[in-house]
Amino acid sequence: MNALTQPSELPAARGCGDLPVLRERGQREVFCGLTGIVWLHRRMQDAFFLVVGSRTCAHLLQSAAGVMIFAEPRFATAILQERDLAGMADCNEELDRVVTQLLDRRPDIKTLFLVGSCPSEVIKLDLAKSAERLSRQYRGRVRVLNYSGSGIETTFTEGEDTCLKSLVPEMPALPAGQRSLLIVGTIADVIEDQFSRLFGALGIDQVQFLPPRRTDELPPVGDGTHFLLAQPFLNETARALMARGAHHLAAPYPLGAEGTLEWFRSAANAWEVPENTFAETLRAPMARAEQALERYRAQLAGKRISFLPDSQLEIPIARFLHRECGMELVEVGVPYLDQQFMGPELDLLPRTVRLSEGQHVDKQLDRVREDRPDLTVCGLGLANPLEAEGLRSKWAIELVFSPIHGFDQAADLAELFCRPLIRQEKLAV
Numbered sequence: 453m454n455a456l457t458q459p460s461e462l463p464a465a466r467g468c469g470d471l472p473v474l475r476e477r478g479q480r481e482v483f484c485g486l487t488g489i490v491w492l493h494r495r496m497q498d499a500f501f502l503v504v505g506s507r508t509c510a511h512l513l514q515s516a517a518g519v520m521i522f523a524e525p526r527f528a529t530a531i532l533q534e535r536d537l538a539g540m541a542d543c544n545e546e547l548d549r550v551v552t553q554l555l556d557r558r559p560d561i562k563t564l565f566l567v568g569s570c571p572s573e574v575i576k577l578d579l580a581k582s583a584e585r586l587s588r589q590y591r592g593r594v595r596v597l598n599y600s601g602s603g604i605e606t607t608f609t610e611g612e613d614t615c616l617k618s619l620v621p622e623m624p625a626l627p628a629g630q631r632s633l634l635i636v637g638t639i640a641d642v643i644e645d646q647f648s649r650l651f652g653a654l655g656i657d658q659v660q661f662l663p664p665r666r667t668d669e670l671p672p673v674g675d676g677t678h679f680l681l682a683q684p685f686l687n688e689t690a691r692a693l694m695a696r697g698a699h700h701l702a703a704p705y706p707l708g709a710e711g712t713l714e715w716f717r718s719a720a721n722a723w724e725v726p727e728n729t730f731a732e733t734l735r736a737p738m739a740r741a742e743q744a745l746e747r748y749r750a751q752l753a754g755k756r757i758s759f760l761p762d763s764q765l766e767i768p769i770a771r772f773l774h775r776e777c778g779m780e781l782v783e784v785g786v787p788y789l790d791q792q793f794m795g796p797e798l799d800l801l802p803r804t805v806r807l808s809e810g811q812h813v814d815k816q817l818d819r820v821r822e823d824r825p826d827l828t829v830c831g832l833g834l835a836n837p838l839e840a841e842g843l844r845s846k847w848a849i850e851l852v853f854s855p856i857h858g859f860d861q862a863a864d865l866a867e868l869f870c871r872p873l874i875r876q877e878k879l880a881v
């Protein structure tokens with residue numbers, strides 16, 4: 453039997469789920485949650501993100517997202533100057549004025565996100581109240597929501613979590629007796645199309661996505677909703693969906709061929725898809741993925757890799773690189789570890805891995821220097837210093853910006869890790 457027909461192909465014993473985790477709290481080197489706007493604004497095409505922040509926030513957004521010259525931008529920063537509490541009434545007036553100007557000029561905006569940041573003058577402002585006030589004013593025309601993209605949170609992908617969580621109360625109720633599958637987490641449109649086709653071929657027709665391409669078409673949620681997480685950083689959104697009656701389908705994340713197969717299997721089991729339909733539907737994409745992976749496996753097998761905590765994608769990608777590409781995991785660090793949503797992934801990690809949670813950047817760099825892995829996945833700010841010490845690095849943020857989910861992207865994901873190693877070989881010649 454192969455992985456397609458054998459439901460218990462994955463190891464029955466727990467991988468490293470019960471191993472002690474090295475917990476660290478110290479200086480962090482990660483982007484803030486505003487970064488999520490870069491991919492969220494591309495996904496939700498009728499939404500606008502108005503960051504209420506400082507010049508630093510505006511600079512971060514501009515350099516992360518680039519400046520769109522030909523298109524109407526769908527994000528901006530309302531810059532607040534330092535004020536005392538007595539001046540906050542003026543701040544609210546100013547915000548209302550900016551929003552009015554924006555919405556008068558842009559009738560295409562259906563959802564406006566007021567995005568909080570971490571400067572002290574913004575913290576003094578109650579953005580939830582501002583969103584309520586503006587929602588009343590624009591009722592029926594624009595939905596105004598707020599969430600925090602502040603750098604005080606643990607890491608930058610939490611920006612998507614807080615954004616999607618703010619959409620959950622707005623989702624219509626799924627009528628009693630109906631059933632639907634909800635895919636949660638931003639994925640590229642092309643991958644959404646691939647997933648929809650495969651779910652359709654499995655006979656699962658009611659499939660919807662959060663966030664949707666258009667926010668005026670939010671998917672319904674209720675007791676008949678089962679959801680799969682497409683991204684491993686959406687814990688708060690998942691809990692908000694569960695509070696509305698939705699059921700979480702536990703699965704590894706759809707990264708790599710094996711992870712994608714098991715992710716589909718979790719939905720197929722809930723929908724009681726016959727085993728032969730499952731095997732026939734996924735045989736071709738699985739075979740394609742495995743074949744495409746072969747050449748990268750030859751380059752990656754036996755290489756040692758460490759992950760510094762950055763994007764929260766570390767565990768599923770480490771699982772993929774170890775099990776499908778033969779890499780040796782030295783340390784896998786994550787910004788935070790939520791056993792509830794990471795359990796199926798932890799079950800697949802080898803017991804030899806050093807698992808760490810949280811960040812103490814100096815201690816972690818010391819361990820990397822001592823371990824001297826072939827490749828270290830880390831934030832942008834740490835990559836250059838490591839390279840200068842002769843250690844190869846991979847920017848973690850590239851993993852969030854690239855389409856890496858699903859069968860057809862498994863080889864692309866492996867290739868991202870081959871590139872720095874090949875570059876090293878070429879330089880060494």
Ligand code: SF4
Nearest residue numbers: 484509512569570603
């Ligand atoms: S939200 Fe905070 S961390 Fe992020 S850019 Fe603004 S000031 Fe910097």
